[in-house]
Amino acid sequence: MVAQFLGLKLRLLANIFRRSPIQLLGLLIGLAYGGGLAIASVVGLASLRLVDPIVAGSIAVTVGSVLVLSCLLAPLAFGADDSLDPRAFSLFGIPAPRLAAVLALSGLLGLPALAITAIAVAQVVTWSRNPVSLGLAVLSAVLIVVTCVLAARVAAAIAASLLATRRSRQVTGLLALIAIVSLAPIVALLARVNWDRGGLRTLASVASVLGWTPLGAAWAAPASAASGHPGAAIVQLLIASAFAGGLWLAWRALVAWILVTPQRQAHDSGSVGLGWFARLPSTPAGVIAARSITYWVRDARYRTALIAIPIAPLIFVLALSVAGVPWHILALVPVPVMSLLLAWSVHNDVAYDSSAIWMHVASNTAGRADRFGRLVPVLMIGVPLVLIGSPISAGLYGDGSVLPSLIGASSSLLLGGLGVSSVISARFPYPAVRPGDSPFAQPQASGTGSGLIQSLALLATLVLSAPAIGFAILGLMNGGQWPLGSLLAGLGLGLAFLAFGIFWGGRIFARRAPELLSFTLRH
Amino acid sequence: MLTNLAKRFGDTIAVDHLSLSVPAGSLFGIVGPNGAGKTTTLSMVTGLLRPDGGSVTVHGADVWSDAAAAKRNMGVLPDRLRLFDRLTGSQLLFYAGILRGLDSRTVKDRSADLAIAFGLEDALGRLVTDYSAGMAKKIALACAMIHSPRLLVLDEPFESVDPVSAANITDILKKYVSAGGTVVLSSHSMDLVQRVCDLVAIVVSGQVLVSGTVDEVRGAGSLEERFVELAGGRKTAEGMEWLHSFSD
Numbered sequence: 096m097v098a099q100f101l102g103l104k105l106r107l108l109a110n111i112f113r114r115s116p117i118q119l120l121g122l123l124i125g126l127a128y129g130g131g132l133a134i135a136s137v138v139g140l141a142s143l144r145l146v147d148p149i150v151a152g153s154i155a156v157t158v159g160s161v162l163v164l165s166c167l168l169a170p171l172a173f174g175a176d177d178s179l180d181p182r183a184f185s186l187f188g189i190p191a192p193r194l195a196a197v198l199a200l201s202g203l204l205g206l207p208a209l210a211i212t213a214i215a216v217a218q219v220v221t222w223s224r225n226p227v228s229l230g231l232a233v234l235s236a237v238l239i240v241v242t243c244v245l246a247a248r249v250a251a252a253i254a255a256s257l258l259a260t261r262r263s264r265q266v267t268g269l270l271a272l273i274a275i276v277s278l279a280p281i282v283a284l285l286a287r288v289n290w291d292r293g294g295l296r297t298l299a300s301v302a303s304v305l306g307w308t309p310l311g312a313a314w315a316a317p318a319s320a321a322s323g324h325p326g327a328a329i330v331q332l333l334i335a336s337a338f339a340g341g342l343w344l345a346w347r348a349l350v351a352w353i354l355v356t357p358q359r360q361a362h363d364s365g366s367v368g369l370g371w372f373a374r375l376p377s378t379p380a381g382v383i384a385a386r387s388i389t390y391w392v393r394d395a396r397y398r399t400a401l402i403a404i405p406i407a408p409l410i411f412v413l414a415l416s417v418a419g420v421p422w423h424i425l426a427l428v429p430v431p432v433m434s435l436l437l438a439w440s441v442h443n444d445v446a447y448d449s450s451a452i453w454m455h456v457a458s459n460t461a462g463r464a465d466r467f468g469r470l471v472p473v474l475m476i477g478v479p480l481v482l483i484g485s486p487i488s489a490g491l492y493g494d495g496s497v498l499p500s501l502i503g504a505s506s507s508l509l510l511g512g513l514g515v516s517s518v519i520s521a522r523f524p525y526p527a528v529r530p531g532d533s534p535f536a537q538p539q540a541s542g543t544g545s546g547l548i549q550s551l552a553l554l555a556t557l558v559l560s561a562p563a564i565g566f567a568i569l570g571l572m573n574g575g576q577w578p579l580g581s582l583l584a585g586l587g588l589g590l591a592f593l594a595f596g597i598f599w600g601g602r603i604f605a606r607r608a609p610e611l612l613s614f615t616l617r618h
Numbered sequence: 619m620l621t622n623l624a625k626r627f628g629d630t631i632a633v634d635h636l637s638l639s640v641p642a643g644s645l646f647g648i649v650g651p652n653g654a655g656k657t658t659t660l661s662m663v664t665g666l667l668r669p670d671g672g673s674v675t676v677h678g679a680d681v682w683s684d685a686a687a688a689k690r691n692m693g694v695l696p697d698r699l700r701l702f703d704r705l706t707g708s709q710l711l712f713y714a715g716i717l718r719g720l721d722s723r724t725v726k727d728r729s730a731d732l733a734i735a736f737g738l739e740d741a742l743g744r745l746v747t748d749y750s751a752g753m754a755k756k757i758a759l760a761c762a763m764i765h766s767p768r769l770l771v772l773d774e775p776f777e778s779v780d781p782v783s784a785a786n787i788t789d790i791l792k793k794y795v796s797a798g799g800t801v802v803l804s805s806h807s808m809d810l811v812q813r814v815c816d817l818v819a820i821v822v823s824g825q826v827l828v829s830g831t832v833d834e835v836r837g838a839g840s841l842e843e844r845f846v847e848l849a850g851g852r853k854t855a856e857g858m859e860w861l862h863s864f865s866d
Contacts, residue, residue, distance in 0.1 A: 372712050377722035382713050386702060393704045393745075451700040454761070456666055458717040459689040530700065531747065609668045616699075 096189070097197055104179065104201040126206070133210035136162075140217035144224070150295060152318025153302035155218055159239065159314030160305040162214065166207075166243040170251040181252065181350045191351035199346060202244045215239040222317035231328055232317035238335045239313050245342035252349045306331060309338035375471075379460050383468025387444075391472045396447060396528055400440045401476075408432040426491035427501065427571075430484040431564075434505040435556060437477045438512025442519045442552040444469050446527035450615045456608045462601030466517045470597070473513060481505040499578040500567035503585030507563035510589030512556035514596025519555075521603040523548045524611065526618040559592050560585070632658040634824035635672065640802055640817070642677070642768070645795045647815035647832075648804040649841075651849050655824035656804040657697050660773045663802070664694045676769055690719075693762035695755075697773035697804075703747035707738060707757050710746055711764060718765035725764065732760040735790055737783060751778040759787065763794075770794070772803040776810060788814050808842035820848050 136158060143151040179198055189197075202208060215236035222232035306315030313335035319328040371385035391397040408429040415425055445452060455465055485501040525545035557564075563585035570577030604611070633655045640646045650656050661667035663674050665681045665688065673680055679687035702710060708729060715725030733739045736756040741749065746757060759775055770791070776784050791801050791814070805811050811818055812832055818841065819829035827848050828835055836844045 369709055369712055370706075372709055377716050377725070379717050379719075382716040386705065386709075386713055389709070390702075390704055448702070449700050451702045453666055453694075453696055453699045454702065454714060454717060457664055457689065457692070457694040457696075458714070459665075459685050460717055530703065609666060612666055613668075 096193075097200060100197045100201045101204055104204045107179075108205065129206070129210060133213055136214050137217040140214065141220040143221045148224070148318060148321040149299065151221055152306075152315065152322060153295070153299040155221060155318060156302040156306045156311040156314045157298060159218070160308070160311035162211065163239075163243060163246060163310045166211075166246040167250050170247055170254050181353045185354045191354055192347055194354070195347040195350040198350065199245060199248055199343075202248050203240070207247070208240070208244055211243045212240050218314065218317070222321055224321050227325065228317045228321040231320045231332065234332060235313045235316050235335070238332075238339055242309075242313065242335065242339045242342060245339065245346055249342055249346050249349060252346070252353060307334065309334060312338065379464040380468045383455075383460075383465055384471035387469050388472045388475070390447075394447075394530065396530075404433055404436045404440065405429075407436055423492050426488050427497065430481060430488050430501060431505045431508055433484070434477055434481060434509040435512055435553075437473050437480070438509050438516055438556060439553055440516075441469060441473055441513070442516040442549070443524060443527050444516070444520045445611055446520075446524040446615065446618070447530070448615065449527075449530050450612065451530070452608075452615055453612055456612050462521070462604035462608075463597055464601075465604055466521070466597045466600040469520075470513050470517065470593075473509075477509045477513075481509060496574065496578060497567075497571065499582035500570045503563045503578070503581035503583070504560065504567045505585070507560040507585035507589040508556060510586075511559040511592040512552075514592035514594075514600075515552055515555045515559065517593075517596035517600035518603065519548065519552045521600045521607065521611070523551075524614055559588065562588060632824055633662070633669075636821070636824060636826055637672075638819055638826060638829065640800060642800050643795060643798050644800060644817050645791060645815045646800070646802045647811035647818040648802065648821055649806070649808060649811055649818060649845060650804075650821035654821045656821055657773055658824075659821070660771055660802070660804060661696065664692060664696070664771050665689055666694070666696060666699075690765075691768045693765065693767035693770045695759050695762045695770070695772040695775055697777070701746050701754060701758060701761075703749075703754075704745060706745055707733075707742040707749070710757060711742075711760060714761035715764045720765055728764050729760075732764065735786065736760055737786070752780055752783065755779050756783060756787075763790075767799075769800045769802070772801065774805060775803055776805060776807060784810070808840070808845055812836065812841040820845055822849050 140155060140158075143154060179201060181194060181198060184194055184198075203212075218239075219229070219232040219236050222228040302311070302315070305311035306318070312331040316328045316331040316335065319325070319331060371388045372382060375381040375385045391401065411432060412425045412428055415428070416422065454460075481502060485498055485505060488501055489495055489498040525548050563581050566577050566581035566584055570581055636655070636659060648656050648659070658667065662669040663676075663681065665685055668682070674682065674688075676688045677691050679691070681688040702713065705713060711729040711732065712722070712725055715728065716722065720728075729742075733742055736759065738753065738756055738760070741753055741757075746754060749757065755775070755778060759772070762770060762772065775787065779787065788810075791803075795801055795816075803811075803815075815832055817830065818832050818835050820827045820835065832841065835841065
């Protein structure tokens with residue numbers, strides 16, 4: 096059976112490459128990135144062989160702890176590769192402990208596991224200084240690989256089953272985003288540490304703590320032995336073994352539990368009323384708007400966009416501030432960027448509905464009603480954003496005269512962008528994540544040119560907003576009446592493009608409705 | 619009324635110049651083996667799939683040139699298409715009703731009636747994504763009926779529906795037909811079609827092999843026997859003896 100499972104895993108591995116060219120390109124970039132990191136770690140660790148044992152130990156323990164931690168966190172944050180989900184084997188009647196062992200073993204056959212093994216072997220090289228540290232390093236290497244593989248499996252199982260309910264999946268998505276965003280300041284902080292003087296001392300103190308935690312203990316044991324503390328080494332090895340043992344027990348218990356637990360439980364939403372449907376007019380456009388708002392609130396795919404939109408300009412601002420752009424200029428950036436992203440976020444809205452769009456086709460819904468209804472939630476967020484955000488931005492900038500420009504440019508981006516999205520989502524849908532799938536999942540089928548359509552939507556919005564933005568920039572440089580011009584151009588052209596986009600998009604929708612439905616069925 | 623309807627997907631001919639006439643006020647069953655083109659045909663009838671050729675006329679209106687009139691007269695239950703399942707049952711019914719041009723008062727009254735008729739009273743507050751397959755089928759059926767159309771086109775309406783609900787649905791459909799409505803449904807269950815439908819057509823490989831009243835079509839035997847005979851007979855399962863020597 097072991098051979099069959101390993102064979103299955105190998106075939107899954109080979110099938111990674113049977114994808115569309117664009118996905119393959121992304122995969123290769125990812126592989127090159129991961130492979131490069133692994134090779135750098137291996138070379139680095141091997142070259143630490145000639146470095147003072149305390150310094151080498153600090154570096155090895157810190158790097159190692161990060162590695163183990165990422166094995167635990169990556170599946171939680173990004174959704175695991177559940178091709179070997181224990182549940183998939185529940186009907187074969189394999190005893191749980193045996194299945195757990197076989198699945199853990201096949202976890203060794205994978206690119207991440209391969210990289211971890213290489214790194215673990217490299218730390219053996221680091222500590223091949225005397226027989227004791229060499230022996231301990233070999234033991235540690237085994238523990239490291241076992242720990243990492245088991246940690247990844249346990250985390251993946253938790254991500255796939257315990258967090259499988261709709262709400263908790265949304266929470267994890269949120270946590271992942273926050274984690275990614277909070278990494279940026281940490282990286283910035285690290286870059287500021289003066290590595291020549293305090294850096295190594297900081298590292299040593301961090302490592303001395305990590306070395307006694309389950310994350311770094313296996314890495315610290317040979318280091319302790321090499322620097323003449325065999326007692327400490329033994330205790331650290333015991334800590335690491337206990338952690339690995341604990342992970343194994345957890346994995347076995349999880350497999351046994353998963354095998355007898357149904358995938359997801361239904362739960363009451365607790366509402367019997369009509370929600371947004373009761374608050375909006377009972378017209379086709381009104382109910383489509385209510386449905387859209389409900390989806391923005393309930394559907395993880397929309398919520399991810401909602402969370403990413405305020406975060407993206409923060410990263411943008413951070414990058415610009417590192418590049419040396421003064422703060423008061425940066426205060427002008429977030430509102431227009433968020434307006435642009437908000438409008439852009441609905442440029443593939445039809446594909447998000449998947450085949451449920453048949454309801455609109457079967458009831459011969461007017462194209463304009465469909466187009467306008469979908470834009471309502473964005474307008475409900477975007478209009479207050481522009482009206483409230485612009486004065487705050489202007490206040491931070493320290494000069495009220497930019498307010499008309501800010502409102503002009505932002506509303507031009509928002510309204511014009513919605514017009515563009517209206518047309519694009521009816522004319523050029525591309526495969527999207529299916530309803531109910533993780534927002535971080537890849538679409539089942541990747542079409543050609545999704546990147547092209549995304550750039551087209553963004554570019555068209557920027558071109559349509561060029562007058563308002565141009566006037567705003569002239570106003571910033573020369574003052575005078577330019578800000579007023581920006582306001583008028585932004586509002587006037589924005590509304591005109593919005594109306595035209597709804598009209599044209601509606602015509603396209605009415606003409607192509609059956610084709611749109613066939614499209615969603617194909618993907 | 620379908621004339622010369624045709625659709626091909628790549629090299630596969632799904633519907634091969636199929637013609638059918640369904641008289642108003644009848645309960646019409648379409649039966650056929652898997653992959654016979656039933657769903658494709660019904661999708662083209664309801665305006666969900668553009669045919670390569672031929673025409674569909676519903677109460678005098680062509681579905682593909684006078685869509686507004688034709689679709690207003692039609693209630694649709696497609697097979698294997700998603701619903702807006704992040705809505706609760708009552709929200710979905712409301713959505714369907716308003717899209718069909720009803721006012722909110724009427725939609726609410728009819729929703730309550732439909733919920734009782736289909737046994738969904740307790741489920742209306744729950745998200746459709748949490749429904750079982752049978753419940754999802756029933757709420758979709760309710761959505762198809764809410765605007766009281768003249769014609770109901772139902773693709774596999776009884777699939778995964780429990781026997782009690784199926785009996786209720788059958789009753790509802792029979793009353794609807796006796797009041798002058800028309801039902802076209804497809805099914806795998808010969809027994810059910812034989813019991814429920816007035817007229818039946820057997821479709822194989824995208825063509826109508828035979829159509830008429832149930833009694834005409836089935837002749838002396840049961841509808842199932844006639845169907846098996848027309849669909850190419852049963853292939854006796856040979857070489858399956860290993861199934862009878864159990865593995866432990």
